[in-house]
Structures are given as C-alpha cells and as structure tokens.
Amino acid sequence: MKHHPIFQKANIWQKALINRTVVAPMSRVSATADGLATDEMTDYYSAFAIGGFAVIITEGIYTDVYGSQSYANQPALVNDEQRASWVKVTRTVHKSPSLIFAQLMHGGALSQCNDNTLAPSAVKPVGVKMASYGGDGAFPIPKEMDLMDIERMKQGFIDGAVNAYKSGFDGVEIHGANGYLLDQFLTPELNHRNDHYGGTMQNRFRVIAEIIAGIQASVPQDFIVGLRISEGKVNDLTYRWADGIETAKELAEEIKASQPDFVHVAVQTGEWERDSFFEDGISLASIIRKATGIPVIANGGFHNLNKAEIALKDNHADLIAIGKVALADPHWVIKTINSIPLIPFHRDMLWPEATLSHTRKIIKELNLESN
Template sequence: MKFKKQTKKHPFFQKAKIWQRELINRTVVAPMSRVSATEDGLATDEMMDYYSAFATGGFGVIITEGIYTDVYGSKSYDNQPGLTDFEQCASWGKITQAIHHAPTLVFAQLMHGGALSQNSKNTLAPSAIKPVGLKMTSYGGEGDFNLPKEMDLTDIQRMQQGFINGAINAHKAGFDGVEIHCANGYLLDQFLTPELNHRKDLYGGLMQNRFRVIAEIIDGIRNSVPKDFIVGLRVSEGKVNNLTYRWANGIETAKELAKEIKASLPDFVHVAVQTGEWERDSFYGDGISLASVMRKVTGLPVIANGGFHNLCQAESALNNNHADLLAIGKAALADPNWVVKTFNDLHTIPFHQDMLWPEANITHTQKIIQKLNQEKQ
C-alpha cells in the first residue's frame, strides 16, 4: 500500500466537525441496493448484521440502501425495504439501535423508483417517456421498461407526502437523518432531467421549476421533524439505465442546480458518479468537479463517491476542496472492516463482481466472499 506508515495521518481517517457533531472520520458507506428485505418491506436480522458490521468496522457515516416511501409507485424492486408503516419503522429501529453501539451516524436514503421501477407495470414519471435501456436482472428485472404514466398534481402531492412521511418514520426509527435520492435516474432525477421532463406546469421547464418538487419535499420534511434531524440530497449526472449520460450544458447546469439546492437549505449534498470512477466522470476541466461546484456554490458539506478506496484519489479530493466526506461502496461491501484494516495497514478483501451477480442480495454476497476466501487458503 502506497500510504503505509503514513496511513494514520491520511485526511480520510481524521475527525471532522460537521452538522454540530464530532465524526470519528471522513468515511461514509455509500447506499447500495441489497434486495434482502421481506416481501412486505420489513428490514431483517440479516440486514441488521450487515449494517452494524460497517459501524464496528470503523465507518463514520452509513447511508442505507434506497427505501421506498409509499405504496402507490415508489417501490423499485422486490424485497426492497420500506418506511411506510409502523411495522417497517420498527424493523429499522432494531438496525439503528445496533449501529449506534458504535459512534457512527446512519441516514435512511428515501427513494422513489418512478419510471425505473423494476417490478411494477404501472410506473409514474414527470412525463410519459419510456426509459432507455433494460431492467436490471440482478434486482429481479427483465426486459424493457414500461411506458410510465405522466403524473398529475394529485400523484405529485401524494409522492411528496410519501417522502415527508418516510422522514418522519426514519426519525421514529432512530435514524440520525435522511438522504433524499435525487440521483441515478430515479423519479426525482427524472424531474431534474430536461430530456425526461417535458411538463408545461410549475414542475417543468426552467431548473427552478424542475427542482420545485424537491424543494417542496425538503420544506415539508423540515416542518415535520426536529431541527437537529439531518436532511441531505443525493445528485448525479449518470443514471443506472444510462451510465454515460452527462448534462448538455455541463458546468452551467451544475451551477444552476447548486443555486436551487442552496436556496432549499438541506444539510448536505451527496454527489454520485454512476460508474464509480470519480476522476473520469465527475470533472468539467481545469480541476473543477461537480462536487467542487456544489461545495463552492452551496457552502454545504459535500459527500463525494467514486473509487475512493484508492487513498491517493481520496487524499486529492479532500485536500483540494472537492468534498468534506467520501463514500465508498464496493470496497465496503467486500469488507465492512475496510476502515479499521486500512487504518492499520492490514490486508482488505477486494471487491469481485460476482459479489453482486447474478443476485445483489446479502446472502449471495456473503457466499461469494466465503468462497473467494476459501480459494485463497
């Protein structure tokens, strides 16, 4: 490891004062869909073991997989967990309690699949535009996406209330905050994307209108939870069904979006890159990244992700003012003790694509990890 002997001084592993909390380091577990809940959306004991392992493994913040927020169209795939009722809320309460045995924060990622739902024939979207690409087989999808229904104002209001109720339930379940999923091609990102949003009302057209649906969700959540409950947004250019998508106007669109985010007053922005390659897919030139634009324009703490298990890349992102915290996904998935092991210059379990293929659930991942370990012995 290149950073051996200096690892303990690496900025990734230094404490940080953010959200009026003392974070043990700048590491974040990125949200990763695990398709491991029960059929009725309850979080399981297997999920409790999975998430609590990241806390004991030294991560400062954990962001959960996407959690559906209503029963009208937000669910994205079978065996996705929800936060729509008392039973689902209680099932997550066991997980947050287990995580909080360590000094780790945990945020519930609230999402609506919109037109990219893998399991619904009656999908919703800002406009009736069929998504490109194919459904993901590792998440139970098959074939083309369906043509979604264009949401009317009742659909929009019901969807927004779902996010608000999801945040209320997340607080009741013991989460430290929520991340509103506005990225990766899912519903709220569909509102933000001009090629997918052809609306002529207050939710279409200019960036201010396309962002309005999100601003109203944030305002509703703020009025429904305690002031110290953390509310953040996840944004991206790329989409799960269109990995190479970039905004036509690049940095100008980034600045327009950042301006609207600043006005809506969230607590952080999480900038995602769909391919996992931050240096390749996040820059506009001259050392300016989407994360750095968000950080400069909004003045908010920024989480970046995309290959930051590479410590050289992590050091560059933190020291050059691109981000305040860094999220890692696949490396954490392969080894929940990644932080402790890396900090102490110990060997970590490398990620292998078979850990998420042909199934992306926890049981399959654990079987592959055990198999790979046995093959090494």
C-alpha cells in the same frame, strides 16, 4: 496511514465524526416481501459501524404504496410495522460512534418490479431492467404524474422521514440521483411538463425543494436532511448534461436556496475523475460546495487513498463515500488504518443477484473470508 485526511476527525452538523468516511448506499434486495428490515440487515449495517465508518447511508427505502417501490424485497418506511423493523438496525449501529441515515427513494419510471410506473412525463426509459435486482426486459412507458400523484409522492417522502426519525435514524438522504424519480424531474430529456414542475431548472427542482422543506418542518432541527444528486443514470451510464458546467451552476443555486444539510454527489460508473469533472477541470462536487457552503459527500473509487486525499485537500468534498470495497469488507476503515489485508471486491458478489446472502456465499466460495 492513520494520519491520512480521510481518517481524521471532523465536526459536521454539530456532531463529532470519528473520521470522514461514509458507507455509500447500495441496494441489497434482502428485506422481507412486505418491506421489513431483517436480522440479516441488522448484521450487515452494524458491521460497518464496528468496522469504523463514521456515517452509514442505507440502501434506497421506498416511501409510498403508489409506485415508489423499485425492487422486490426492497425495505420500506411506509407503515408502523416497517418503521418498527428498523429500530433494531439503528440501535445496533448506535452501539458504535457512527451515524446512520435512511436513503428515501422513489423508483419512478425505473422500477424493476412495477409495470404501472409513474414519471414526470410519459417518456419510455432507455435501456433494460437489471437482472441482478430482479428486473427483466424493457421498461414500460410510465404514466405522466398529475398534481395529485405529485402531492402523494411528496407526502410519502415526508412521512418516510418522520418514520426514519421515529426509527432512530440520525437523518435521511433524499435520493435525487441516478435516474430515479426525482432525477427524472431534474432531467430535461425526461421532463416535458408545461406546469410549474417543468421547464426551467427552478421549476424542475421545485419538487425536491418542496420535499426538503416539508421534511424539515416535520422533524426536529437536529435531524439531518441531505440530498443525493448525479449526472449519470443506472440505465444510461454515459448520460451527461448538454450544457455541463452551466447546468451544474444552476443546480447549485437551487440547492443553496433549499438548504439541505448535505449534498451527496454520486457518480454512476464508480470513477470520480471520469464522471464528475467538466472540461475546465472543475468537479461537480466543488461547484456545489463552493456555491452553497453546504457539506459535500463525494464518491467514485475513493478506496484509492491518493484520490481521496486530493478530493479532501483540494476542497472538492468534506466527506468521502466508499461503496463496493466496503461491501466486500465492512471493516475497511480499521483494516486500512492498521495495514491489515482486506477482502477484495469481486464482481460475482453482486451477480447474478445482489442479495446479502449471495455476497456471503461468494466470499465463502472464493475463500475470501478474514482469518
């Protein structure tokens, strides 16, 4: 098993990675009420490093006080106290040869905890809020962002990245996926703007390009700045682009021009083949990778090692993100390489709440703890 492509060393971002595995970002709503990372979160993230993952991407971290927060008990990187709270996390992770990236996130119209939401346009989101993340009922109609709102939002991402650097993170992932604010700018059904942030793909992508450029101008050159994208949305699992592959190619060109250090191509339902391919058998990940030459992270059920081998060998991706099975067993890499039984994922680990303490409780109740 140790010879499987996913477990081979890689040199990416001028860094020697111990393998090609990445912990996917997963919201755990376990910070303090004022957005501080906790000792419980330190244990959670360091377990992935001890367990052999090469790269760890945190849960979404909110970036400003004007509407970016998506959940109650979501961690933040807005002020000095929040920044300082992450130092223990990064120092503990770095006792192992793993990298850790902070995912920077603005909930936009999909905030679970804010009724005064912001969005590119005043379009009511479909679906309802998520009970396991503290949400209840329908989403409100958001306020259409004016240019001052957009400038404050962009600065929040830039300041969040600077705080991530000061906290000891190796990089950041800009959350432009899954229906949250930056994805709302990208989505024509949600972005009806008539200014330079609406209309063409170039205009809809503009805010992301400006955030990437602003971060890169504010942090050292070796600080890694990536971007997460997707078609599917947390409130609309079946959403796909109307013109599919053409939209993917247009998006790839904008990504190429903005030059992030990686692109994380996410799927919403956890099934790569179902959510990431177009009719002619070409994946979104491969389109991005071929058009940009930028390292690509793919996710979507890749604990299935046959699927992971195809993604790597057929040039769909450079790195593979693992989500729910890593949540269930943070030692997935080491255990898989050595054929040691794994703690299996169970739906109840994230239901009716997605907190770290609830997951531990379910593992104990189901007698799934490692011997």
